[in-house]
Amino acid sequence: MLPEPELRRLTELVPGDTPAGAAAAGTPGAATPGIEEFCREAEALLGPEGVLREEAVLDRCSRDWAHMSPILAARLPAGRAEVVLRPTGHDRLPALLSLAYRHRVPITPRGKGTGNYGQAIPLRGGAVLDLTGCNRVAEVGEGWIRAEAGAKMSDLEARARAAGQELWMFPSTFGTSLGGFLAGGSGGTGSLRHGTNGDGFVRELRIVPCTREAAPFTVTGAGALPYIHAYGTSGVIATATVRLAPARLWTGLFAAFGAWAPATAALAELVRLEPAPRLVSLDEPALVRTFGADPALDRDAHSLRAIVEEEAAPAARALVERHGGRVLDTRPAPEGPALISSLSFNHPTYHLMKAEEGWFHLEVAGDVLLGDTSAVKAVYPGTVLHLEGMRSGTVGMLMARYRDEPTVRRGIEALEELGVRVHDVHQWYVDRRVELVREAAARTDPRGLLNPGHLRAG
Numbered sequence: 001m002l003p004e005p006e007l008r009r010l011t012e013l014v015p016g017d018t019p020a021g022a023a024a025a026g027t028p029g030a031a032t033p034g035i036e037e038f039c040r041e042a043e044a045l046l047g048p049e050g051v052l053r054e055e056a057v058l059d060r061c062s063r064d065w066a067h068m069s070p071i072l073a074a075r076l077p078a079g080r081a082e083v084v085l086r087p088t089g090h091d092r093l094p095a096l097l098s099l100a101y102r103h104r105v106p107i108t109p110r111g112k113g114t115g116n117y118g119q120a121i122p123l124r125g126g127a128v129l130d131l132t133g134c135n136r137v138a139e140v141g142e143g144w145i146r147a148e149a150g151a152k153m154s155d156l157e158a159r160a161r162a163a164g165q166e167l168w169m170f171p172s173t174f175g176t177s178l179g180g181f182l183a184g185g186s187g188g189t190g191s192l193r194h195g196t197n198g199d200g201f202v203r204e205l206r207i208v209p210c211t212r213e214a215a216p217f218t219v220t221g222a223g224a225l226p227y228i229h230a231y232g233t234s235g236v237i238a239t240a241t242v243r244l245a246p247a248r249l250w251t252g253l254f255a256a257f258g259a260w261a262p263a264t265a266a267l268a269e270l271v272r273l274e275p276a277p278r279l280v281s282l283d284e285p286a287l288v289r290t291f292g293a294d295p296a297l298d299r300d301a302h303s304l305r306a307i308v309e310e311e312a313a314p315a316a317r318a319l320v321e322r323h324g325g326r327v328l329d330t331r332p333a334p335e336g337p338a339l340i341s342s343l344s345f346n347h348p349t350y351h352l353m354k355a356e357e358g359w360f361h362l363e364v365a366g367d368v369l370l371g372d373t374s375a376v377k378a379v380y381p382g383t384v385l386h387l388e389g390m391r392s393g394t395v396g397m398l399m400a401r402y403r404d405e406p407t408v409r410r411g412i413e414a415l416e417e418l419g420v421r422v423h424d425v426h427q428w429y430v431d432r433r434v435e436l437v438r439e440a441a442a443r444t445d446p447r448g449l450l451n452p453g454h455l456r457a458g
């Protein structure tokens with residue numbers, strides 16, 4: 001996930017609140033009243049193959065990657081679905097949402113479940129609405145593509161490429177669903193130039209509310225903001241139209257540096273290269289050693305990787321060498337850019353935690369992460385850094401040994417005093433455009449049934 005300029009810190013974990021005036025939806029651990037009748041009626045709408053209650057399915061659809069946070073892991077399992085609904089087209093959603101409203105059954109919309117912080121964990125039981133079967137790419141136009149919420153970002157990019165275009169951005173987990181990326185993600189490959197998924201990427205959303213009629217409605221432009229990164233608490237995304245750009249020929253450039261300062265200087269300059277790169281990432285050797293063995297990744301050096309246009313590759317190489325780095329390889333698409341994208345944003349965190357237990361991470365931002373980072377690293381001994389270059393400023397992941405939650409909280413304060421902006425990932429509440437989301441939810445979810453527990457009351 002990508003921190004926004006107005007990052008703020010959430011300092012405590014408390015039971016989730018429903019929108020103001022809404023009825024509490026579900027009690028953790030208790031069966032939802034009326035769930036059996038709800039399931040019977042849902043089966044009449046979807047057929048038996050669309051209403052799943054097998055234990056393994058309920059467990060799988062009640063988890064995401066929240067265990068990456070040791071603070072959240074201590075609170076898991078946090079909730080469990082009582083039923084999983086799998087519609088095969090977005091036209092089924094209004095009837096399901098109306099049914100949930102009438103029976104007061106909580107509904108947690110969900111894509112492929114690749115979120116890292118519990119965004120789609122059903123904290124109050126009820127039904128998980130698995131949208132992966134709503135996966136049709138409907139139409140490609142000049143500068144846009146429209147698809148159902150469950151369509152994979154990789155499928156959208158393939159369709160766009162076939163039309164001589166490409167997505168503005170896509171997440172580092174490339175198989176993520178479109179709706180999941182919009183409702184729970186933030187940025188990724190392409191964000192270097194285009195920012196987050198709330199910065200103009202979305203042209204139009206078709207939203208289904210949880211009301212008696214559940215009549216779908218369309219929002220465009222800035223009107224879509226209350227439904228982006230809102231975890232489905234303000235309405236279920238049925239279809240989305242997102243922006244495309246003319247396709248470019250990309251290549252992956254892999255470089256190695258002996259020290260952090262020159263590597264960050266090269267990163268900062270690469271970000272401003274024209275034509276603009278699609279991604280620029282930097283990792284310390286401690287992280288590189290957790291990646292798969294590859295001659296383009298020197299395990300004892302700082303790894304700087306960039307997805308650049310083929311015509312810009314010579315300039316990028318010269319830039320790296322001017323800062324004292326070595327270009328280890330340039331690899332054309334799809335292999336080179338795909339590998340670099342797969343090692344971006346939170347994926348180095350995943351590799352580190354897979355290699356060795358006992359780590360935690362924070363999303364960080366600020367140019368103080370460039371150059372001499374000794375003061376930053378002194379906050380948490382043993383800190384390692386992953387950076388992403390953005391034209392809006394440097395962002396990244398800070399990883400350190402986990403001791404306890406109070407130590408993490410004190411460290412966040414110390415980092416902020418040094419000028420590091422911190423996004424606290426150890427919580428599962430909506431934390432962007434919260435007032436806009438609350439205002440929308442008051443209209444679209446009057447009974448507080450949409451992903452309850454993830455939107456705090458004002």
